[in-house]
Amino acid sequence: MAAVWHSTLNFMLGAKADGETILKGLQSIFQEQGMAESVHTWEDHAYLATYTNKNGSFTNLRICPHGLVLLDLQSYNSDIQGKEEIDNLLNKVEERMKELSQASIEQVKCLPTIVQRGAIDRYWPTPDGCLVGYDIDEVVGDGDSPYQNIKILHSKQFGNILILSGDVNVAESDLAYTWAIMDSGKEEYTGKDLLILGGRNGGKSREIVKLKPKMATMVEIDQMVVDPCKKYVHKTCCGVLGNLKGDCSQVLIEDCIPVLKRYTKEGREFDYVINDLTAVPISTSPEEDPTWEFLRLILDLSMKVFKGWEVFSTGNCVNLTEALSLYEEQLGRLYCPVEFPMEIICVPSYLELWVLYTVRKKAKL
Amino acid sequence: MAAVWHSTLNFMLGAKADGETILKGLQSIFQEQGMAESVHTWEDHAYLATYTNKNGSFTNLRICPHGLVLLDLQSYNSDIQGKEEIDNLLNKVEERMKELSQASIEQVKCLPTIVQRGAIDRYWPTPDGCLVGYDIDEVVGDGDSPYQNIKILHSKQFGNILILSGDVNVAESDLAYTWAIMDSGKEEYTGKDLLILGGRNGGKSREIVKLKPKMATMVEIDQMVVDPCKKYVHKTCCGVLGNLKGDCSQVLIEDCIPVLKRYTKEGREFDYVINDLTAVPISTSPEEDPTWEFLRLILDLSMKVFKGWEVFSTGNCVNLTEALSLYEEQLGRLYCPVEFPMEIICVPSYLELWVLYTVRKKAKL
Structure with a gap:
């Protein structure tokens, strides 16, 4: 695997940057490293100098005429020593820039290095398109089931994180999610009959079992999600997934649509239904995306097996106002x-921030 | 201000990439845009092709011999139309790559565009060095006091965020912080005398005032932090900062060291002390960083004006184990x-995740 390290340093100069002076001033730093230079000049006296190193790394130096100087550095297969070389180069450029621009630097900004295609992928976009870096230090597991890609990655602060087809699903730090979707503290589960659609890590079952329900039935389609969660997402599932059938909990490895249809036919009813199957689709074309139809079918069927008033349902990121x-x-x-x-x-x-819904049948008039 | 948009797309190919075929196949996409080409070839048949556009933008195409193809695109002063052009170019490359590599693409990854030096800076490193993007859509205020740079930025999901010298301090969404550092629910504040060191946005005072203390005294050095918080960080401070002196709260705009020394001399005592002055320094050289000395002095003085047992104190990111x-x-x-x-x-x-400490005097033996 060829990891690529990308480092970025930029300077905002108070006075108009004299591109040629900066270019000449910085040149020697790269030449000392034995890097080959190639320069492109624009009509407005902007410069792009590309320095290529024999080891495969390269640096772009972009000088804009209105005072912006950007340095982009890509290196390959770096180790700790390589990281030190990058830092040294960035420090040298920063020092030289300060000498050259004689205190006219208004701002310097160095972004943390982004590692692409390393053994561990730490950078993903959030559902609303921001890039965020996670403190992942270990790939605990990675595999494909017939339904999805399943990863368990270890984060230093969040513990093991379950990632389904690229989306962060739940981590060992996330009991807050379990409590919220159970509406914990507000609802009375003791002696009640509960249906959990899409249990994944069993967190909800575990918390509910503590409250001594009559029976908590979890329906999860993917055995390949249940197995690693049982092993690696301890803090939020321990115990419950160990036995598929316990005194007051059971796990059905089945597609929930036929299960719900069967229950409806049998006239089976539940006191609570917790819908934790899938986030609200990001797609904004309900006519094209079958997930919307699926979501509505689930909710309709849930309402039918449900003798109470409230179904709890996961939503999506609070910023996805259109999808919500x-x-x-x-x-x-x-x-x-x-x-x-x-x-x-x-x-x-x-x-x-995440949105959860409580779907409540309207009282008949 | 010259905003720079940086987009990244990379491909992992299953078979060894035939660099020359890929280069030739993609060339025409950039040439159609009137971009000038410059190619560097390494001994191991790796390629770096740089395409420069008349409008100042450029693209790097890096082909590694072991199946990694990276595209980096930098454009300048882009608007919505410019964004569409970037997306079109990335889509064209992705389509062409699929044709060229005949389904041997194992993975495609496109990172969200990072905008540098735009009117709004959305990307900052976390204290432990991860890059994170915030959903900032407005710079509400930006200025320098004699003590620090003070920014109020509006986040779509978190509301207004107070940023002191580049560090996220508190947002309208962050009542959880206020409650935690007050140890809310566990401590009894009614009729008690409280000292809050570094109140910033007045959130703690506001919550404490609700609990009817005898007097909550907040000591904040920087009037220029109090003023914008009063105006813009409503949700966590409303009311309390309006009057510097209320029935059961007061705000002293003073350096807390002389205040604490004065209180010690006068024999003034408090039931609770909440130390919310500064995060634990990231620097790991206590002998070189005066902040450590300052922190210890504050805690020593706090203990002296404190007739109870517990002082609450902010910490830092849970990952900064060495600093903690x-x-x-x-x-x-x-x-x-x-x-x-x-x-x-x-x-x-x-x-x-953030660490808070409760500093508790040990019972005398």
């Missing part, structure tokens, strides 16, 4: 009229 | 022996 509106539109199209107050929660490993 | 150990070392050097249980909390806008 579309979800609310789907909720308006269920077979029975519902209201759906939302709650905004903070789940540690998500690095963004 | 050094802080604990300082705690071991106070004039009276203390114990210091820590709590890990999740503050929404911090994007990392």
Whole structure:
């Protein structure tokens, strides 16, 4: 695997940058490293100098005429020694820039190095398109099931994180999510019959079992999610997934649609339904994305097996207002009229605020 | 201000990449845009092709012989139209790559565009060196006081964020921090005398005032922090900062060291002391960084004006284990022996877990 380290340093100069002076002043730093130079000059006296090193790394020096100087450095297969070389080069450039611009530097900014294609991928976009870096230090597991890619990555602060097809799903730090989607503390589960759709790591079952329900039934399609969670996401699932059938909990490894249809046919009813199957799709074309149809079918079927008033359902990032509106539109199209107050929660490993819905049957008039 | 947009797309190919075929195949995409080409070839048949555009933008195409193809695109002063052009170019490259490599692409990864030096800076490193992007959409205020740079930036999800000299301090979403450092729910503040060192946004005063203390005294050195917080960080400070002196709260705009020394001399005592002055320094050289000395002096003086047993104190990111150990070392050097249980909390806008300490005088034997 060829890891690529990308480092970025930029300077904002108070006075107009004299491109030629800066270029000449910095040149020697790269030449000392034995790097070959190639310079492109624009009509407005902007410069792009590319320095290539024999070891495969290269540096771009971009000088804009209005005072912006950018340095981009890409190196390959770096180790600790390579990291030191990069830091040395960046420090030398910063020092030289200070000499050259004689205190006219208004701002210097060095972004943390981004490592691409390393053994561990630490950078992913959030659902609303921000780049965030995670403190991942180990790939605990990585594999494909018939349904999805399943990764367990270890974060120094969040513990093991379950990642399904690239989306952060739940981490050992995230009991807050479990409590919120259970509406913990507000609802009375003792002696009640519960249905959990998409249990994944068993966190909800574990917390619910503590409250002594009559039976908590978790329906999860993917055995390959349950197995590693049982082993690696201890803190949020310990115990419950160990036995598929316990005194007051059971795990069905099945597709929830036929299960719900069967329950409906049998007239089986639950006191609570917790829908934790999938986040609200980011796609804003409900007519094209079958996930929307699936979501609505699930909610409709949930309402049918549900003798109580409230279904709890996961949402998505609070910033995805368009997708959340579309979800609310789907909720308006269920077979029975519902209201759906939302709650905004903070789940540690998500690095963004998350919306949960409580879908409530409207009282008959 | 010259914003720079940096987009990154990379491909991992299953088979060894035939560099020359890929280079020739992609060339025409850039040539169609009127971009000038310059190619560097390494001995191991790696390629770096640089394409410069008349408008000042450029693209680096890096082909490694072991199957990694990286595209880096930098454009300048882009607007929505410019963004579309970038996306079009990236899409064209992705399509062409799929044609060229005949389904041998194992992975494609496109990182979200990083904008440098735009009117709004959205990317900062966390204290432990990860790059994180914030959903900032407005610079509400930016200025320098004699003590620090003070920014108020608006985040779509976190509301207004107070940033002191580049560090995220508190946002409107962060009542969790206030509650945690007050040890809310566990401590009884009614009728008590409280001292808050470094109140910044007044959040703690506001929450404490609700609990009807005898008097909550907040000591904050920087009037220029109090003023914008009063105006813009409503949700966590409303009311309390409006009047510097209320029935059961007062704000002293003073350096806390002489205040604490004065109180010690006068024999003034408090039931609770909340130390929210500064995070544990990241520097790991206590002998060189005066902040460590300052922190210890504050804690020593706090213990002296304190008739109770517990002082609450902010820490730092849970990953900064070395810095936290050094802080604990300082705690071991106070004039009276203390114990210091820590709590890990999740503050929404911090994007990392945070450590708080309760510093407790040891019972005399």
